[in-house]
Amino acid sequence: MTVNDDSFTNWKNREEIAESMIPLIGKLHRERDVTVLLHSRSLVNKSVVSILKTHRFARQIDGAELSVTETMPFLRALTALDLGPSQIDIGMLAATHKADDRGLSVEAFTAEAVAGATGANKIEQREPRDVVLYGFGRIGRLVARLLIEKAGSGNGLRLRAIVVRGAGGEDIVKRASLLRRDSIHGQFQGTITVDEENSTILANGNEIKVIYADDPSQVDYTAYGIRDAILIDNTGKWRDREGLSKHLRPGIEKVVLTAPGKGDVPNIVHGVNHDTVKPDEQILSCASCTTNAIVPPLKAMADEYGVLRGHVETVHSFTNDQNLLDNYHKSERRGRSAPLNMVITETGAASAVAKALPDLKARITGSSIRVPVPDVSIAILNLQLAREASRAEVLDYLREVSLTSPLKRQIDFITAPDAVSSDFIGSRHASIVDAGALKVEGDNAILYLWYDNEFGYSCQVVRVVQHVSGVEYPTFPSPAV
Structure with a gap:
């Protein structure tokens, strides 16, 4: 047998193992509300190839590919436990077991590592x-x-x-079509049907009522059987407490804004300050996509090195508030054609840092340039540190943060030397540290942070909503603090 034959046989063996993982992952998810992760990446509803690629990604982090032969025993061990709702990272289980010197079996180690989700400790669905x-x-x-x-x-x-x-004829059909197919993010994973008569979209069995209204005051949500709901305002029309309070109608308990809040509206970046939300807070903001991209790595750097001052320059994809071709716009430059120009504009991300990180005394300034790409942006975070550091030290630290810290769902890390913006479409992290671009000289560090300003931000929004709704389940093994 040739070397190539050996490689192909190995691949087929791993395919077979990955295929056998799928029903185990699905059963844990459906029956016990357990989400199986691999280095913070969900394996639920993933294909054989996607599972293998996610395992291979581990080499970007710690230099060695993680094999399904290493993680499968931990997955099997989980199925034998009396698990409650939780998120369990089998990549972390494999890594921590390897580093453990007690000689525990996979089954015993797994039971110990996820004890907080089993037996009397488990939370109820x-x-x-x-x-x-x-x-x-x-x-x-x-x-x-x-x-x-x-x-x-x-x-x-x-x-x-x-x-x-309401936008006229076939409104609901056209909106369903936009949900079904997206030019950037691809096809919806599942089936969508439309019931025009009852103004309903049925997506993967979820009945979604389409309500037509020009103003929040026109809607009584209890008329649709909606109770104690969280309303997510994606319009950005109202950004202060007075305006957003209009949504607090019958059936709505909390309002979450997907834009920076004004006045005393809390700006929440999940992973950084979500645990400061008061239980009785009814109105909050998820800040901006750029704020979510820079605040987690800024906090990580401040915690380890201290930050005296900083500047963030965002190179941002164009958005719907710009013109396709030159036309009137209330902003001075955004009226110029978005797909044809780089456009200097303002960003509120730097000033929003103070709301998310009130203990950070460093002055952070910021500016932005919109560029002719439809999605994925990069933030260049230039920091003056409180102590000197080496490039290798900062790289090792940020790699470890992305793997094991409480910020691992927010911060990703990539070493690929040829990575470009389109490679990050669909990333679920708030930002991705580009290892190759990092610069460190003495007390100065410059971080290059990619982020999917649409999808990555949407993931952060959902995390905040899960948290305030009380359905954000604990993760095991617990991240290092």
Whole structure:
């Protein structure tokens, strides 16, 4: 047998193992509300090749590919336990078991590592929490996809309705079509049918009522059987407490804004300050995509090295508030053609840092340039540190943060030398550290942070909604603090 034959046989063997993982992952998700992760990446509803690629990604992190032969025993061990709702990272289980010197079996080690999700410690599955989307644009449709995807276990969050302005003939059919197919993010994973007579979209078994209204005051959500719902405002029309309070109608308990909040509206970046949300807080903001991209790595750097001052320059994809061709716009430069120009504009991300990181005393400034790409942006974070560091030290630290810290769902890490913006379409992280571009000299560090300003941000929004709804389940093994 040749070397090539050996490689192909090995691949086929791993395919077979990955294929056998799928029903185990699916059963844990459907029956016990357990989400199986691999280095913070969900394996639920993934194909054989996707599972193998996710395992291979581990070499980007720690230099060695993780094999399904290493993680499969931990997955089997999980199926034998009395698990409650949780997220369990089999990549972390494999890594921590390898580093453990007690000689425990896979079964014993797994039982110990996830003890907080078993027996008397496990939390009970909760009734699904109603969610309403107010507005159905770029972010609204991606949040809808995520909510439908996460409804697979029958628990957690349940998308009940979408509120939009009526736009004439076949309105609901056209909106469903935009949910079904997306020029950037591809096809919806599942089936969508439309009931025009009852103004309903049926997506993967989820009945979603389409409500037509020009103003929040026109809607009584209880008339549609909606109770204690979280409303996600994707329009950005109202950004202060007074305006957003209009949504607090019968059937709505909390309002989450997908834009920076003004005044005393809390700006929440999941992973950084989501645990500061007061239980009785009814109105909050998920800040901006750029704020979500820079605040987690800024916090990581401040925690380890201290930050005296910083500047963020965002090179941002164009958005729907710009013109396709030159035309009147209330902003001075955004009226110029978005796909033909680089456009200097303002960003509120730097000033929003103070709300998310009130203990950070460093002055952070910022500016932005819109460029002719439809999605994925990069933030260049230039920091003056409180102490000197080496490039190798900072790289090792950020790699470890992305793997094992409480920020591992927010910060990703890539070493690929040829990575470009389109490679990050669909990333679920708030930002991705580009290892090859990192610069460190003495007390100065410059981080290059990619982020999918549409999908990655939408994932952060859903995480915040899960947290305030009480359906954000614990992760095991617990991240290092």
